Amino acid sequence: MLIFEPHIHMYSRVTDDYERMSLAGVRAVLEPAFWLGQPRTQLGSFVDYFDTLIGWERHRAQQFGIWHFCTMGLNPREANDDRVNKDVLSVLPRYCSKDGVVGIGEIGLDDQTPKEETFMAAQIELAKQLGLPVLVHTPHRDKKKGFERCIAIVKASGLPMERVLLDHGNEETIKITRDLGCWSGFSIYPNTKMDPARMVAIVLEYGVERMVVNSAADWGVSDPMMVPRTAVKLEQAGVPRSKIEQLVWKNPIAFFAQSGRLTEAMLAKPARANLRETFDGNSVLRGQDPDKL
Amino acid sequence: MATTDLRSLLDPASLAIADQAIAEVGTDRRTLPVAFPSLPRRVGRERCGTTRVHIDGADVDLAGFRTCDVAAAVVLRATAATDAECLDLWSHGDLDERVMLLRSLHFLPVGPLTVQLFGEVQRTNVVSHLEAAVGDGDLFARTAGRFGFDQAAANRLLLKVAFLDVPLARLFHAERTANAELSRMLQDLATEREAAGRPVWRDTWRLIGRAPCPGSLARLLGGIEHGDDGVRLAAAEGLLAAGRTEFAALAAERLPRESRPAIRALLQQLSARR
Numbered sequence: 308m309l310i311f312e313p314h315i316h317m318y319s320r321v322t323d324d325y326e327r328m329s330l331a332g333v334r335a336v337l338e339p340a341f342w343l344g345q346p347r348t349q350l351g352s353f354v355d356y357f358d359t360l361i362g363w364e365r366h367r368a369q370q371f372g373i374w375h376f377c378t379m380g381l382n383p384r385e386a387n388d389d390r391v392n393k394d395v396l397s398v399l400p401r402y403c404s405k406d407g408v409v410g411i412g413e414i415g416l417d418d419q420t421p422k423e424e425t426f427m428a429a430q431i432e433l434a435k436q437l438g439l440p441v442l443v444h445t446p447h448r449d450k451k452k453g454f455e456r457c458i459a460i461v462k463a464s465g466l467p468m469e470r471v472l473l474d475h476g477n478e479e480t481i482k483i484t485r486d487l488g489c490w491s492g493f494s495i496y497p498n499t500k501m502d503p504a505r506m507v508a509i510v511l512e513y514g515v516e517r518m519v520v521n522s523a524a525d526w527g528v529s530d531p532m533m534v535p536r537t538a539v540k541l542e543q544a545g546v547p548r549s550k551i552e553q554l555v556w557k558n559p560i561a562f563f564a565q566s567g568r569l570t571e572a573m574l575a576k577p578a579r580a581n582l583r584e585t586f587d588g589n590s591v592l593r594g595q596d597p598d599k600l
Numbered sequence: 601m602a603t604t605d606l607r608s609l610l611d612p613a614s615l616a617i618a619d620q621a622i623a624e625v626g627t628d629r630r631t632l633p634v635a636f637p638s639l640p641r642r643v644g645r646e647r648c649g650t651t652r653v654h655i656d657g658a659d660v661d662l663a664g665f666r667t668c669d670v671a672a673a674v675v676l677r678a679t680a681a682t683d684a685e686c687l688d689l690w691s692h693g694d695l696d697e698r699v700m701l702l703r704s705l706h707f708l709p710v711g712p713l714t715v716q717l718f719g720e721v722q723r724t725n726v727v728s729h730l731e732a733a734v735g736d737g738d739l740f741a742r743t744a745g746r747f748g749f750d751q752a753a754a755n756r757l758l759l760k761v762a763f764l765d766v767p768l769a770r771l772f773h774a775e776r777t778a779n780a781e782l783s784r785m786l787q788d789l790a791t792e793r794e795a796a797g798r799p800v801w802r803d804t805w806r807l808i809g810r811a812p813c814p815g816s817l818a819r820l821l822g823g824i825e826h827g828d829d830g831v832r833l834a835a836a837e838g839l840l841a842a843g844r845t846e847f848a849a850l851a852a853e854r855l856p857r858e859s860r861p862a863i864r865a866l867l868q869q870l871s872a873r874r
Contacts (some may be wrong), residue, residue, distance in 0.1 A: 354692065361694040401633035405694055406640060568641065586695075588725045 308552055309574070312336045312534050313559035314413075314442070314474060314492060314521035317364055317375070318356070319344075324524070324531045325371040331535040334556075335374035335574050337563060338364060339413040339442050342384045344526050350394040353381075357402045365407065366586035372577030376569060378412035378442050379403050386426035387418065396429055403437055409566040410434075412442025413474065416453045419446055424460060431464040440470040440565045442492075447475070447500075454480050458487065470565055472519065477501055481513055490562050494523035495533040503533070503540040510546055515554040519562065603654040606677070606707055609662070609670045614643040618671045622678045632681065636689055637697050639675070640668040657742075658706045659772050664736025669703035676704050683713040690717060695728065702732035706739050714739070715749045722757050727764050734761065734771050741773035755782045758807075762786055768803035778810035787815055802830045809838025821847065824854050824867070832858070836866035848874040 310333045317325070317338050328336070338360060347353055360377045368375035379402040381395045403411060411434045416423050427443075434441045443461070446453030454473065461471050473484055474492035477500070484491045493509065494500045506520060522533035530536070534555055541551045560571050607615060621635040648670055649662035676686065689701050702721065705714055718740075721733045734740040734757065743749045754777050761771065768774060786807060790800040805823045808816040820842065823835020839847055851870035858864050 358692055365694070401637070401692065404634045405637040406696065407694065585725045588723055 308332055308538060308548070308555070309334045310534050310538065310555045311559040311574075312521060312531070313472075313519045313563070314339060314494065314523050315531055316341055316523075316525040317368065318359065319526040320524060320531060322367070325368060325373060328531055328535075329371040329373055329577075331532060333373060333535070334577065335376065335560075336368060337409070337442075337559065338375065338377045339444075340377065340379050341382050341413055341444075341525070346388055346390075347385065348390055350391060350398065353391060353395050354398060357398070361402070361405055361407060363586050363589075369578045374574055374578040376407050376409045376563065378410040379408050380412045380414045380430055380442075381426055382413055383415050383417040383423045383427065383444060386414075386423045387420055392422070392426055396426065399430070399433060400437075403433060403439060406568055408439075409563040409569050410440040410442050410472075411437075412472075413444040414441065415444035415457055415474075416446050417444065419449065419453050419456060424456070427457070427460055428464060431461065431466050434470070435464065435466055438565075438567065440472065440562060441466065443471060443473050445473055445475050445480070450477070451479055451483075454483060458483070458489075461489070469517075472562055474521070475500060475523070478505065478509060481509060485513060488517075490517045490519065490558075493518070493520045495520055495530075495537050496523070497528055497530050497533075503537045506537050507540050507544045507546070510541060510550070510554065511544065515550050515558065517558070518554060519559045520554060601652055601654055601659070606655050606670060607674055609648050609665075610643070610667065610674065614667055614671055615674075617642045618674045618678075621671075621675050625675065625679045629679075629685070632675075632679065632685055633689060633692065635675065636672065636700070637693065639671045639700065640666075640696060643667045643671045655707060658737060658739070660706055660737040661770075661772075664731070664770075665703055665706075669700050669732075672700040673704035673707040676701075676708060683711070683716075686713055687716065690720065695726065698726075699728055699732045702729055705733065706737045710739070710743050710746060712747050714743050715747045715753070718743065718749065718753070718757055722760055725760075725764070727766070730760065730764055731766060731770070734774075735766060736770055738772035740771045741776060744777050751777070751779060751781070755779070755785060758782060759785050759789065762789060762801040762804065765799075765801055768806060775807060775810060778807045780811045780813040783808040783811050783813040783816055787813065787819060790819070799828075800831075802828070802834045805831060805834035805838040806841070807838070809835075809841040812842055817842065817844070817847075821850060824851070824863075829860055829863070833860070833863050833866070836863050836870065839870055840866055845873045848872070 312333050315336050365375040379399055386392050411430050414427050414430045431441060443457050445457055468488035472490040472492050475494045476491045481491055493506055495503055495506055520534055520537050522531050524531040538551050538555050563569050624631045624635055645666045645668055648665045652661045690698055721729045744754050786804045790804050793800045805820060809820055820835050820838045823831055826832050848871050851867045855867045855871060858867055
């Protein structure tokens with residue numbers, strides 16, 4: 308079964324993860340722009356990071372036949388930082404115009420401050436201008452209130468709900484989002500957020516319509532194999548394969564295809580893995596042969 | 601060879617999109633980095649044709665150019681994009697945007713930007729970028745000797761072409777830049793490849809014949825006995841270019857054992873130089 312991993316920060320992951328994901332059927336990944344573990348102090352740090360997402364990281368993924376897409380945005384944590392927030396907003400139009408950039412994100416709320424709301428709203432306006440879907444990070448603390456606030460900001464913007472993916476959901480938030488017309492994302496973690504067993508329960512109760520699962524793997528304790536693991540758990544629980552395929556493949560494609568820059572047909576074959584190619588003179592090849600995967 | 605206008609290579613719909621981008625950039629130059637990457641999505645990536653044409657002094661093979669490459673060139677020309685703006689597109693462009701920019705260079709005036717981006721292509725080692733910058737046209741030849749792209753720089757770039765096994769025929773008229781130092785560099789690369797049991801860039805034999813250095817003539821003579829048809833052809837061409845008469849007997853000796861008509865024709869010319 309093919310898998311589209313709709314939220315993973317490969318920037319913070321090692322090459323072995325790409326290999327394991329490829330072997331488990333991951334054909335494409337979506338990497339949302341996010342924080343880097345410590346505050347960035349100048350625009351240049353963001354620009355270099357954005358360039359990495361559309362360049363080097365794409366190259367790394369291709370070495371394992373994996374298509375790499377990304378969303379661009381100013382994350383809510385750094386929306387609070389006046390050293391960078393306005394400048395980052397000013398460079399986003401160019402990065403959001405690039406092929407392979409299939410949405411704006413992750414934006415949203417974290418500490419739920421007024422500045423976070425301002426920059427979330429500004430980025431939703433950009434999404435409206437460019438016709439892009441939006442990936443919304445919802446708070447980990449005071450989650451229900453933050454979730455409702457995110458929804459209120461989206462509604463006030465007039466952005467169609469089907470272009471919104473509210474991520475990091477759980478058993479409580481699905482009750483809020485299921486009738487809104489937006490998409491629901493569930494991040495499956497080894498310890499916190501959701502786990503595969505809880506995800507199985509949600510699917511059994513609510514089905515898979517407008518729903519995606521992801522690993523949200525990053526710098527911390529997280530597991531890029533969580534989507535394949537969840538697919539196995541769902542099958543063991545008796546969920547039909549067609550439903551599982553919809554959840555882990557067709558749904559994320561359908562959501563990000565709203566950008567007009569991604570189709571299922573594009574992903575019919577693995578991403579081109581050309582071992583002759585380097586990126587900016589670099590290959591980091593260590594004898595691995597993606598052609599043999 | 602036909603002469604044509606750059607804009608005529610675009611269909612009306614694509615031209616309208618390019619003109620819209622030109623108008624937007626004309627109003628606000630800050631929109632160039634937004635308009636530029638959207639061109640492939642909007643005008644497509646289809647090949648522009650299969651013929652070799654002259655466009656405003658550039659000699660190009662349209663088979664190497666896509667609709668978005670031409671649209672990019674139309675936009676950059678019409679908006680008189682500065683070197684700084686083009687370098688910004690390069691610095692923050694993805695691989696495909698960089699291909700568009702490099703293809704556009706063929707239709708922009710040769711200048712410092714050309715040389716700087718040749719340097720980037722030399723540095724980064726990306727085959728599709730090397731092909732876009734110097735392949736399917738005469739840009740390399742038109743730039744040679746100008747704006748600081750001196751013989752040493754040209755030699756380094758041609759060595760990279762050899763290293764990445766891009767056929768010399770794709771760099772129109774590049775053979776004119778042959779020189780003895782380039783021959784030495786190519787022969788050293790050939791020796792390294794042979795020691796490693798790897799194939800040698802066939803055009804090595806073509807170029808060293810045009811500007812022999814110590815060892816070139818022996819390599820050329822060995823080339824006409826090589827098991828690879830392409831090497832024998834290149835070696836025969838190289839020997840002809842070398843313009844020497846003392847190898848006529850050796851060419852005549854090879855002739856009855858040569859099965860390829862194209863190579864036979866060259867050997868006959870060589871053997872007639874007694």
